[in-house]
Amino acid sequence: MTSRPTVVLVPSWGSGHFMSALEAGKRLLATGRGAFTLTVLVMHAPSEAMASEVQGHVRREAASGLDIRFLQLPAVEHPTGCVDPVEFASRYVQLHAPHVKAAIARLGPSSRVAAVVVDLFLTALFDVLHELTVPAYVYFASPAAFLALMLRLPALREDLTGAGFEAMESTVDVPGLPPVPPSYMPACLVKAKIQSYDWFEYHGRRFMEARGVIVNTSVELESSILAAIADGQCVPGRPAPALHAIGPVAWFGSTDDQQPHECVRWLDAQPPASVVFLCFGSMGSLDAAQVREVAAGLERSGHRFLWVLRGPPVAGTRLPTDADLDEVLPEGFLEATAGRGLVWPAWAPQREILSHAAVGGFVTHCGWNSILESLWSGVPMIPWPLYGEQHLNAFELVAGVGAAVALEMDRRKGFFVEAAELERAVRSLMGGASEEGRKARRTAAETSAACREAVGEGGSSCAALQRLVREILVSPTEGNDSR
Known part of the structure; x- marks a missing residue:
């Protein structure tokens, strides 16, 4: 009896x-209906906190x-002399x-290894995959807009001065998007x-060496960008x-907890669609001055809120700690907002x-997973990008998808947001008088329906998965590029 082939998944440790890569692998398994197995190669995360998360x-x-x-x-040993996390991650992977x-x-x-799928930051592994003559795929956990930008970087470098994107007077051409202001270029590329x-x-x-790129998006979300990439622009x-646009890829099942979380209780x-939710991701925390501005903006907005407020990162890591609310919040804030607001100091x-x-809006750091979770639930957003590609995500969310109310921030002060600006954005999104807010809410609801249709039977993402599985199974080595 011939053993079934396996698809090998090599995810990043973040x-x-x-989790996004693993969910994509599980969808491949389900679509393959037992035609192959999934083998996941797990790297040691470079920090104990991350390693604990991965092992969980x-x-x-x-x-x-x-x-x-x-x-x-x-x-493996940690590489030394790295100046930023991207260089560290890339060199760390090379050692693996x-x-x-x-x-x-x-x-x-x-x-038989039918294909190997690697995270977008693990392309250094292509050399050994080519040696082994196995088909190599990339799993791209970010939006197609960032994929288009990464493919464009060699050409864009020719237009840059020594000062980088922030000194450009013209907009940046990202095929499939409206002209992008330089201020919305990813923070990791300044x-x-x-x-x-x-x-x-x-x-x-x-x-460009991969047999294919599996993207966590859908035609309904990013049709013009996917078309521009496919057309060679x-x-x-x-x-x-x-x-292969197979998204949204995220975990939308129920938890195993017997009791609802305190935030859920x-x-x-709270009344339907009455609460604005603020959360800044697994690595997001705000300094004391910014916390004061957020508190003032929320108090003056008059709207209900659920604010996940984390403390400064653990020493030597980028992971936030649980916040001491008595220490970080302005005096009297909790009393003034009692009954209409909850500040939660830990993971939620x-x-x-x-x-x-009850949730009617989301102030988000614009991580792509968070955006997809919000769109899936039909919740409009206020984008507050902090790091990585999140600024480009924020631009696309407002100018492309249209399911958000823009938030002005001072990029010279670390993307600082004044209390009055947060108050304006929350009122616009959550109130009934703003056309900007009404449009964001309407678009979010329409996008939610489109996302659910895309991954359902007969949807665009479902069909993309089926084509991908056929491609993997029919000819395991044909088309592998070993340039």
Whole structure:
């Protein structure tokens, strides 16, 4: 009896990347209907906090009964002399290449490797995949707009001065998007992080070697951008990699908790669509001055709110701590907002909160996973980008998707937002008088329906998954580019 082939998934260790890639792998499994298994190669996360998160995900999924095998790769030394997280991650992955090669080679005698899917920051592994002559795919957990930009980076470099994007007087051409103001270029690509630009450009070039790029988006969300990439507008003169838009990829199931979270219980007592939810992601925290402005803006807005307020990061990591509310909040704020506001100082179940009927708006850092969760639930947003590609996501959310009310911020002061501006944006989104808010709410509801249709039977993302599975199974080596 011939053993079934396996698809090998190599995710990044960051929780958002890891879980998104794993969910995409599970969708491949379900679409394949038992035609192959899934093997996940797990790298040691570079910090104890991240390692604990990853191992928690692995334990939960290993016990799920699905046809997934997890293989822990040997630990490697941390690279030294890195100036930013992107350079560290890229060089850290390079050190894993021999272990990835050995793990895949060992699978050969018992299980044919039909394809290897790597995270967008793991393209350095392409060298060993080409040596092994296995088809290589990229899993792109961010939106297609950022993929288009990464493919365009070599050409854009020619237009930059030494000061980088922030000194440009003209807009930036990202195919498929309206002209992008330089201020909305990703924070990871500004002048002070030129090493990041180099590494993002490196990965963008290597995407062209992949047999395909699996993107966490849908035709309904980013049709013009996907079409522009496919038409070769990002890298003129070269065929674009095949695109597989299978999103939204996120986990929308129920939790295993017996009792509802305290935040959810509080929401149960609030009127429908009355609460604005503020949460800044797994690495988002605000300094003391910004906390004071947020508190003042929320108090003056008069609207109900649920604010997930985290403390400063753990020493040596980017992960926030639980906040001491008595220490960080302005005196009298909790008393003044009692009954209409809840400030939560620790982790909160964002997906459950966004799907709650009481939530009518979301102030978000614009991580793509958070945006997709909000759109899935039909919740309009106020974008407050902080790091990574989030500024480009914020631009697309307002100018492209249209499910958000723009928020003005002072980028010279670390994306600082004044109390009056937050108050204006919350009133616009949550009140009934603003046409901007009405449009955002209407668009969010329409986008929610489109996202659900895309992943349902016969939807565009469902069809893309089916085509991808056929491609993986029919010819495991044809089309692999070993340039």
